[in-house]
Amino acid sequence: xxxxxxxxxxxxxxxxxxxxxxxxxxxxxxxxxxxxxxxxxxxxxxxxxxxxxxxxxxxxxxxxxxxxxxxxxxxxxxxxxxxxxxxxxxxxxxxxxxxxxxxxxxxxxxxxxxxxxxxxxxxxxxxxxxxxxxxxxxxxxxxxxxxxxxxxxxxxxxxxxxxxxxxxxxxxxxxxxxxxxxxxxxxxxxxxxxxxxxxxxxxxxxxxxxxxxxxxxxxxxxxxxxxxxxxxxxxxxxxxxxxxxxxxxxxxxxxxxxxxxxxxxxxxxxxxxxxxxxxxxxxxxxxxxxxxxxxxxxxxxxxxxxxxxxxxxxxxxxxxxxxxxxxxxxxxxxxxxxxxxxxxxxxxxxxxxxxxxxxxxxxxxxxxxxxxxxxxxxxxxxxxxxxxxxxxxxxxxxxxxxxxxxxxxxx
Amino acid sequence: xxxxxxxxxxxxxxxxxxxxxxxxxxxxxxxxxxxxxxxxxxxxxxxxxxxxxxxxxxxxxxxxxxxxxxxxxxxxxxxxxxxxxxxxxxxxxxxxxxxxxxxxxxxxxxxxxxxxxxxxxxxxxxxxxxxxxxxxxxxxxxxxxxxxxxxxxxxxxxxxxxxxxxxxxxxxxxxxxxxxxxxxxxxxxxxxxxxxxxxxxxxxxxxxxxxxxxxxxxxxxxxxxxxxxxxxxxxxxxxxxxxxxxxxxxxxxxxxxxxxxxxxxxxxxxxxxxxxxxxxxxxxxxxxxxxxxxxxxxxxxxxxxxxxxxxxxxxxxxxxxxxxxxxxxxxxxxxxxxxxxxxxxxxxxxxxxxxxxxxxxxxxxxxxxxxxxxxxxxxxxxxxxxxxxxxxxxxxxxxxxxxxxxxxxxx
Numbered sequence: 028x029x030x031x032x033x034x035x036x037x038x039x040x041x042x043x044x045x046x047x048x049x050x051x052x053x054x055x056x057x058x059x060x061x062x063x064x065x066x067x068x069x070x071x072x073x074x075x076x077x078x079x080x081x082x083x084x085x086x087x088x089x090x091x092x093x094x095x096x097x098x099x100x101x102x103x104x105x106x107x108x109x110x111x112x113x114x115x116x117x118x119x120x121x122x123x124x125x126x127x128x129x130x131x132x133x134x135x136x137x138x139x140x141x142x143x144x145x146x147x148x149x150x151x152x153x154x155x156x157x158x159x160x161x162x163x164x165x166x167x168x169x170x171x172x173x174x175x176x177x178x179x180x181x182x183x184x185x186x187x188x189x190x191x192x193x194x195x196x197x198x199x200x201x202x203x204x205x206x207x208x209x210x211x212x213x214x215x216x217x218x219x220x221x222x223x224x225x226x227x228x229x230x231x232x233x234x235x236x237x238x239x240x241x242x243x244x245x246x247x248x249x250x251x252x253x254x255x256x257x258x259x260x261x262x263x264x265x266x267x268x269x270x271x272x273x274x275x276x277x278x279x280x281x282x283x284x285x286x287x288x289x290x291x292x293x294x295x296x297x298x299x300x301x302x303x304x305x306x307x308x309x310x311x312x313x314x315x316x317x318x319x320x321x322x323x324x325x326x327x328x329x330x331x332x333x334x335x336x337x338x339x340x341x342x343x344x345x346x347x348x349x350x351x352x353x354x355x356x357x358x359x360x361x362x363x364x365x366x367x368x369x370x371x372x373x374x375x376x377x378x379x380x381x382x383x384x385x386x387x388x389x390x391x392x393x394x395x396x397x398x399x400x401x402x403x404x405x406x407x408x409x410x411x412x413x414x415x416x417x418x419x420x421x422x423x424x425x426x427x428x429x430x431x432x433x434x435x436x437x438x
Numbered sequence: 439x440x441x442x443x444x445x446x447x448x449x450x451x452x453x454x455x456x457x458x459x460x461x462x463x464x465x466x467x468x469x470x471x472x473x474x475x476x477x478x479x480x481x482x483x484x485x486x487x488x489x490x491x492x493x494x495x496x497x498x499x500x501x502x503x504x505x506x507x508x509x510x511x512x513x514x515x516x517x518x519x520x521x522x523x524x525x526x527x528x529x530x531x532x533x534x535x536x537x538x539x540x541x542x543x544x545x546x547x548x549x550x551x552x553x554x555x556x557x558x559x560x561x562x563x564x565x566x567x568x569x570x571x572x573x574x575x576x577x578x579x580x581x582x583x584x585x586x587x588x589x590x591x592x593x594x595x596x597x598x599x600x601x602x603x604x605x606x607x608x609x610x611x612x613x614x615x616x617x618x619x620x621x622x623x624x625x626x627x628x629x630x631x632x633x634x635x636x637x638x639x640x641x642x643x644x645x646x647x648x649x650x651x652x653x654x655x656x657x658x659x660x661x662x663x664x665x666x667x668x669x670x671x672x673x674x675x676x677x678x679x680x681x682x683x684x685x686x687x688x689x690x691x692x693x694x695x696x697x698x699x700x701x702x703x704x705x706x707x708x709x710x711x712x713x714x715x716x717x718x719x720x721x722x723x724x725x726x727x728x729x730x731x732x733x734x735x736x737x738x739x740x741x742x743x744x745x746x747x748x749x750x751x752x753x754x755x756x757x758x759x760x761x762x763x764x765x766x767x768x769x770x771x772x773x774x775x776x777x778x779x780x781x782x783x784x785x786x787x788x789x790x791x792x793x794x795x796x797x798x799x800x801x802x803x804x805x806x807x808x809x810x811x812x813x814x815x816x817x818x819x820x821x822x823x824x825x826x827x828x829x830x831x832x833x834x835x836x837x838x839x840x841x842x843x844x845x846x847x848x849x
Binding site for chain 2: 057060061075076077080082111112113114115118130132133134145169173175181182189190191192193194196197198200202218219220221224225226228229230231232233234236238239240242246254260288289335339363364365366393394404405406407411413436437
């Protein structure tokens, strides 16, 4: 049981996530759609805008009636009326030489094809206006369907809904939105030494940090965490807890101490899942090597490294992508990746992709500078100081000060 | 009433936000703390870890007992026992020449000051172990309080809580977290032409897009939106709606059409707020010039541009910073700022700071390239294509293709 199943690359682990399917779909109301993932392509059920609208305050005209006019030789037009906001502009019909007062957003009258800004007009009396500048057909107008024609593609399946997307759906009258179900993620902490955060730990005991951290990471990714508490270091108890969690969740995260004995326990539990299949045991990254992934049907179980700092790296690299895959969006972390210059040399060993916690500052020119926040993996302090994870490739033997390197920004 | 009060710079408007105070404070439970802002500095109520812990599986030793040992001349130590996980290691007292079996995370025995990794040991029998490598005092040990000493500063007031911060609070046993109250933001759409998204608009009418978009933007910023519906273009009705919204909110967002007449209406409403003070009317940015800000006590009212695209820019630049200020964090947008290279020339006029919607791609080297997503401000399509806002300074007359420019990433 000692040693690793087979150390795989981070890319290989990511490609294993393709074996899981996105969850089933349903609908949510418009005001619950933020951050959810579209389950179908959306096309416009009708044109947007639904009618040709003015983008200016002024006069709706037949453009050709203004051709050739100027300050010295204004066009004289008959004002047939005013199109009040929200009233049907199409009820007014412009004959040659006629115009109608219109406001920004108003519907163009029948026969009108452009709008003259009020600044280029002078109303002589109730019935007559002078126009000083010609307009081209379509000028100061958004035409029917110019934004989205009827039936035109608007948003695609798998898109995570942002405020502006919800605005467009509102505009199209789509108020029941087809989305993928949010994944349910169960979190189990293991360890005889652990007590819940609200208890005073006795001698040799410490408070459980991983449950709180992992639940927040899950929530941040848009999934629903359930903490299954602290489970004793006992194979049967762990197995039962894992089975129970798996029955009511899409994913189970098992985390605990980093001792080799406990890792073997976790491995046994994952191997013991009924109908389960061990997909990975050991990844060539640092930190995060002792990562385990198993599958039971379309459900996943991760065995995470015990140190919370390492567990967080594994979460961002692999758990988050799988949550996103379950949610119907791409199998990536969705983290923002920037390039930063290193503020000091950073050593690294060949053979493992390394993720170095860094804090970010800026040069006078505004370019990001990454400074490692070192600390043993059991410590929490470097975590609260870190803004991102600097990535050092597996074939790179450390970075010189001033090198450019990719940094994944922590959300 | 026409024209603007006084066009101010974006920096001037931001500095006006300092006149508002952070909201009152309260507490939330640990599992509701994600994204909330700390209302007090947090220091460690006790040392973390609460005792000296092993970071390895192996043997707890008195380091000096291993000095000078080697593969060929191992140190021979007496095994006095095993420190089970969660048991008080301090109950075992190491005399010179003694050792105890220990696991990762276990409490060091009394007298022990280092841990020898199991890989560098060989257990001869129940009572005796050979040690092949010397360890320095403190090696493979995290000392009591090494992460945070008792009373040491951990997190500061104004910090937005991330998963790792909540983990640290869990570790310290701080389960009731002092936080600022979340701002309540009321949203009012004005316009006789508007119907709610779930209604079929008649001739000359369109669905309200701004309420949905703004509510989602507010939620995304960690505040609580309340939609007050669509209010008719009538001064008294608007004034009454604004007063009602103000009475139950920290901030009111008024948005509607872009007609000059309606803008004047909004201005009159904001000027008519009892005990109110007009702080700004007009900002030298594009889009977003017709922004209005008023204050009534510690409550704010924004008059936003009517076009949703412009309203979004104003939201990210000014409303979001004020929500963050109310929430107790810094008066900035909190948006990630990167530098991108422009994919094509981008024209701009001197005298206004310009915010150009861009989509982002990457060069083969991974550097971000910004391509403008053009479209008239009344259109929604450019919004759903945009990844960020490229900033062109007020004294810059456009950018050549290949120029580097700052881009604010949309969340």
